[in-house]
Amino acid sequence: MSSNGVYKIRPAGRHLLTIGRDLIQDNYAAVVELVKNAYDADSPCVVIKFTAEDDLKQYEITIEDQGHGMSRETVINKWMVPSTKDKLERKISPAGRIMQGRKGIGRYAASVLGENLLLETVDKTGEKTIVFVEWSSFEHSEYLDDVEILVENQHSEEHSGTTLTIKGNSSNYEEWNKKQFDKLRFELKKLISPTPAESIINEEYKNFEIRLIISGFSDIPDVNELIESYPIFELFDYKITGKITSDGKGKFIYSLQKAKNTIDEEITIDLGRDTVCGDLIFDIRVYDRDSESIERLIQRGLRDEAGNYVGKRQAAHLLNVSNGIGVYRNGFRIRPLGDAEFDWLKLNEQRIQNPSMRIGSNQVIGYVLIQSEEQSNLIEKSARDGLQENLSYERLKEITKEVIGKLEERRFSYRRKVGLSKSSLKVEKELEKLFSLDGLKKQIRKKLISQGMKEQAADEVITLITNEETSKEKSAEEISRAVATYQGQATLGKIITVVMHEGRRPLNYFRNEVPRISRFQKKLLETGDKKNIDEIAAIAKGVESNAAAFSELFKRLDPLASGRSTSPKELRIKQEIQGCFDVFRQDMEDNKIQVEINGNDDLTFLTWQQDIQAIFANLIDNSIFWLKERSSIEDRRILVNIESENNNLIYVDFRDTGPGIDSVLIEDGVIFEPQFSTKPSGTGIGLAIAGEAAERNGLKLAALQSSTGAYFRLQMKDITNE
Numbered sequence: 001m002s003s004n005g006v007y008k009i010r011p012a013g014r015h016l017l018t019i020g021r022d023l024i025q026d027n028y029a030a031v032v033e034l035v036k037n038a039y040d041a042d043s044p045c046v047v048i049k050f051t052a053e054d055d056l057k058q059y060e061i062t063i064e065d066q067g068h069g070m071s072r073e074t075v076i077n078k079w080m081v082p083s084t085k086d087k088l089e090r091k092i093s094p095a096g097r098i099m100q101g102r103k104g105i106g107r108y109a110a111s112v113l114g115e116n117l118l119l120e121t122v123d124k125t126g127e128k129t130i131v132f133v134e135w136s137s138f139e140h141s142e143y144l145d146d147v148e149i150l151v152e153n154q155h156s157e158e159h160s161g162t163t164l165t166i167k168g169n170s171s172n173y174e175e176w177n178k179k180q181f182d183k184l185r186f187e188l189k190k191l192i193s194p195t196p197a198e199s200i201i202n203e204e205y206k207n208f209e210i211r212l213i214i215s216g217f218s219d220i221p222d223v224n225e226l227i228e229s230y231p232i233f234e235l236f237d238y239k240i241t242g243k244i245t246s247d248g249k250g251k252f253i254y255s256l257q258k259a260k261n262t263i264d265e266e267i268t269i270d271l272g273r274d275t276v277c278g279d280l281i282f283d284i285r286v287y288d289r290d291s292e293s294i295e296r297l298i299q300r301g302l303r304d305e306a307g308n309y310v311g312k313r314q315a316a317h318l319l320n321v322s323n324g325i326g327v328y329r330n331g332f333r334i335r336p337l338g339d340a341e342f343d344w345l346k347l348n349e350q351r352i353q354n355p356s357m358r359i360g361s362n363q364v365i366g367y368v369l370i371q372s373e374e375q376s377n378l379i380e381k382s383a384r385d386g387l388q389e390n391l392s393y394e395r396l397k398e399i400t401k402e403v404i405g406k407l408e409e410r411r412f413s414y415r416r417k418v419g420l421s422k423s424s425l426k427v428e429k430e431l432e433k434l435f436s437l438d439g440l441k442k443q444i445r446k447k448l449i450s451q452g453m454k455e456q457a458a459d460e461v462i463t464l465i466t467n468e469e470t471s472k473e474k475s476a477e478e479i480s481r482a483v484a485t486y487q488g489q490a491t492l493g494k495i496i497t498v499v500m501h502e503g504r505r506p507l508n509y510f511r512n513e514v515p516r517i518s519r520f521q522k523k524l525l526e527t528g529d530k531k532n533i534d535e536i537a538a539i540a541k542g543v544e545s546n547a548a549a550f551s552e553l554f555k556r557l558d559p560l561a562s563g564r565s566t567s568p569k570e571l572r573i574k575q576e577i578q579g580c581f582d583v584f585r586q587d588m589e590d591n592k593i594q595v596e597i598n599g600n601d602d603l604t605f606l607t608w609q610q611d612i613q614a615i616f617a618n619l620i621d622n623s624i625f626w627l628k629e630r631s632s633i634e635d636r637r638i639l640v641n642i643e644s645e646n647n648n649l650i651y652v653d654f655r656d657t658g659p660g661i662d663s664v665l666i667e668d669g670v671i672f673e674p675q676f677s678t679k680p681s682g683t684g685i686g687l688a689i690a691g692e693a694a695e696r697n698g699l700k701l702a703a704l705q706s707s708t709g710a711y712f713r714l715q716m717k718d719i720t721n722e
Contacts, residue, residue, distance in 0.1 A: 027175060028187040029335060030109035034063045034164060035188070035210060036332060037107060041067025041162060042095035045209040048188075050176070052216035057170040059217075061113055062163060068094060069123040069160040072153045075131060079107060079119075080149065097330070111135045114166035121162040128156035178220050186321060187335075188212060188227045208331075232318055233365055235300045236285035237293065238414075240267070240407040243281045244399060246375075248273050252282070252403070254410055258296070259418070265664065267406055272630035272659065275399060277392040278376030282403050284366035286359055286411065287319055319362065325400065326367040327378075327387070334380060334387060338367065344386075345401055356675040357412050359404070368400055409662070409678060413670045513539050568697070570604040571612065573649060574642055580616040581638075584624060591628050592636055599642025605649045611693040615701065618686040619654050619712060625679065626658035626710070633657060651715035658709045666703045 031048060038046035043065035052059040070079060110117045110133075119131040130152040141147045188210055214223040235257075242252030248271035256262040287297065294312050302310050302318070310318070325345060326338025336342040343349075343361040351358040373379050377392040387393045444465070448458040517539055524532040574597060581588070581595050588595065620638065627636045641653040665671050665678075674688040687701075694701040694714060704711045 027112060027180070028184050030112040031063075031184060032187060032335065033109040034107070038063065038065035038067060038162070039097065039208055039332070040093055041065055041069070042093050042097060043067035043161065043208070045211065047211045047213065049213040050181075050215070050217070052173065052218075054216055054218050057173045059168045059173050059176070061166040061168065063166075064161065064163045066159060066161040069162055070121045070129065071123045071125070071127055072129045072151065074123075075119070075121065075129045076151060080131075082108070110164060110166050114168040114172050116167050118165040118167075119162070120165070122156050122158045122160050124160050126155055126157065128154050128158065130154075176217065181214060181217075181220060181223070185212060185223075185225075185227070232287075232297075232302060232315075232322055233285065235297055235302055236365075237288050237297075238286040238407055238411050239284065240403060241283045242267070242269075242403075243279065244269060244271070244275060244403075245279050246275050248275055250280075252406065254407060256410075256414060257300070258288070258293075258414070265410070267662075269403070269406070270659070271399065271402070272632040276395045277378055277399070278371040280396070280399060281369040282366070282400070284325060284364060284404060284407060286364050286407060289316070289319065289363055319365075322365050323362045325364060327396075328367050328369050329372070329378075329380075333367075335385065337386060345397055345404075347401075347404075350401075354675055354677065357408060357677060359408060359411070364404070368396070370396070405678060406662075409665060409670070409676070412673075412676055413665070413668045416670065416673060513542055568606050568608050570606055571609055572601070573603055573605045573612070573652070574599050574601055576609065576612045577616050577640055577642075577652070580613055580620055583617065584620050587624055591624065593624060593627055594637045595640075596637065597640040597642070599640075599652075600644050600647075603642065603644050603647060603649060607697045611697055614693040615690045615714065616654070618690040622686060623656040623658060623710060627656060630659050633659075649716065651713050654710075654712040654714070655706065656709045660706060660709050660711075661703055663705055666705055671703055672701070 035046050035048070045066065047062075047064045049062045049064070050059060051062075115135055117131075117133045117135070119133070120128065122128045131149060133149060137147050138144070210227040212223060212225055212227055214220065216222075237256070237258040239255040239257070240252050241255075242250055244250030250269040250271075252267040252269060254265040254267055287293070291312065294315050298309055298312070298315050302315055321340055323340050324338040324342065326333045328334070337344050340362070345361070347359060347361045347364070351360040370376050370378050377390065378396060379388040379390070380386075381388055387396075445458050445462050448461060449455060453461075517536055520532040520535045520539075523529065524536075577597055581597070587593075623638050627633060635657050637657045639653075639655045643650045643653070661671065661678075670676050671678075672687050672691040674685060676688075677686075691701050698717050699714055700717050701712060701714050704713055
């Protein structure tokens with residue numbers, strides 16, 4: 001008997017509850033969804049009222065707006081249709097607001113909050129439609145279309161708008177206590193971006209208000225408040241604001257509020273390519289968390305709702321609950337981006353690697369405003385729990401961290417200047433100060449003579465100190481050599497990727513081809529066919545060439561891996577620099593980076609080979625990183641010019657065609673400070689090591705201003721001091 005036929009998919013009755021209860025994260029998310037619906041209805045405000053029947057352990061929630069309301073036809077054909085694409089197609093409300101609800105499921109969030117729902121809506125013509133829904137009927141019905149819902153219709157003189165009345169049973173009642181209401185208030189405060197500027201949010205959005213009313217709950221004071229953003233937002237230590245357009249170009253303003261009489265700085269950003277996530281507007285504010293900074297934050301005006309200055313503990317708590325960088329679309333936050341516990345930018349991971357330079361997620365409050373899904377390709381998940389993890393979302397994270405990086409660079413510089421951060425340890429200079437006793441000897445000699453000792457006797461005492469100083473200098477040299485060795489090994493660690501990249505191919509050849517030798521040998525013994533000898537010979541030739549590649553690779557790395565010699569040697573400077581480039585040869589070929597080295601081939605310089613390797617390996621590594629980072633750069637070159645006179649080195653210029661170095665950082669000299677790095681995950685040791693290696697050899701490494709990329713000069717110290 002044939003059972004062929006055409007059938008239809010019939011959703012189960014509980015499918016509607018799955019849309020509501022299972023896809024909506026929690027009670028707060030449910031309220032937020034219903035508030036968004038009020039915004040979409042062009043209402044100037046929404047009132048959320050919780051009224052408890054404490055003796056019965058029940059409550060009633062009303063969410064009332066003054067929007068355009070819905071007609072009977074709209075209720076039946078759109079509101080009662082799950083996952084309708086009505087708002088997705090319309091995109092814009094009658095008053096010009098961009099629709100927040102786009103999935104067609106937000107209204108079913110009411111099922112999370114109570115056991116039934118009464119919808120009363122009046123449209124602009126005075127038509128009032130009433131719908132009553134008992135959510136349990138969906139649970140008990142086999143199919144969704146088995147559930148019958150009564151819809152009443154009548155004329156009304158009431159103002160247009162919609163009121164949702166939700167009845168909560170004892171189970172719902174027990175979910176709400178003071179802590180839960182505080183969280184709801186927090187969610188509502190963070191729902192709309194704080195202090196929206198006219199250039200960011202249109203007037204219609206600015207006229208939208210949220211009021212929260214709570215009454216009748218035991219042990220919870222009654223509340224009737226207009227939701228406003230936290231005042232802490234205006235009391236920042238550091239701030240960066242601005243916009244990046246879809247072509248990757250942007251302008252920002254950096255502000256410092258930690259010191260008086262500071263001037264805002266304008267920053268230009270060029271990503272070198274399209275954002276892939278539309279236009280982006282940023283407002284990011286950072287707060288230092290040490291005790292003194294918290295005290296100054298309070299003094300700048302951090303008060304509670306009664307107008308009193310808060311205590312340090314309250315201020316720290318407010319930072320703890322307020323922190324986070326929210327992502328907003330048309331004025332509404334996309335949860336959970338911006339939640340204090342949701343570090344979507346992985347700021348804490350970066351801070352662990354470099355705590356002096358990077359900020360943690362608990363130090364920042366701010367937001368990024370994004371465009372519509374069509375313009376940005378930043379798509380909200382159906383479950384209202386963030387953005388889909390596509391290429392556009394990855395680029396949003398990268399760009400946001402780059403903007404934060406501009407603030408971090410300037411914060412690092414300011415804290416170093418005013419002594420708020422740990423002082424950077426320049427090993428060579430500190431050793432020199434530690435073992436140099438010239439100032440002490442002068443003071444001792446003066447003191448001895450003033451106390452009546454003869455000059456000859458005083459000189460003898462000073463001679464004893466000088467002899468001890470000389471012996472200590474040998475210890476200083478040994479420490480310096482040890483430090484240089486460690487720094488050389490740290491530089492070697494930076495190029496492990498070179499070993500991994502170039503060593504992978506020979507290793508793969510050995511792993512895949514060498515086992516074939518035994519197979520061909522076996523065939524040769526079994527058949528006597530000399531073709532197998534040819535196959536073995538071909539593999540052997542491949543082994544020989546790949547072994548040579550390994551040998552050449554380690555030969556290039558050997559100077560960095562070797563220990564430091566006891567005395568410097570006369571080295572051909574051009575040859576040594578070429579050797580550094582050879583280490584990165586494959587990486588440069590893969591990324592089409594050209595190199596040109598000009599200078600006297602026979603010019604020598606008395607130096608330690610490991611120090612020269614450390615200087616140029618770090619410069620080359622940085623140039624390759626930034627030339628690769630900016631994929632839009634077509635002319636990728638590194639140019640080295642060695643200038644000499646009468647066979648004496650004057651200076652070496654090192655340039656590239658990458659994005660260059662911010663002039664502010666060059667003027668400040670902060671780029672050579674340990675722990676300072678403009679790389680997103682940089683440790684800040686590369687240029688610091690290069691700078692100290694130069695110092696050990698009577699050289700100075702400096703960054704110079706350039707409009708065509710990074711520009712460094714390695715110069716004799718006596719020349720730089722002229």
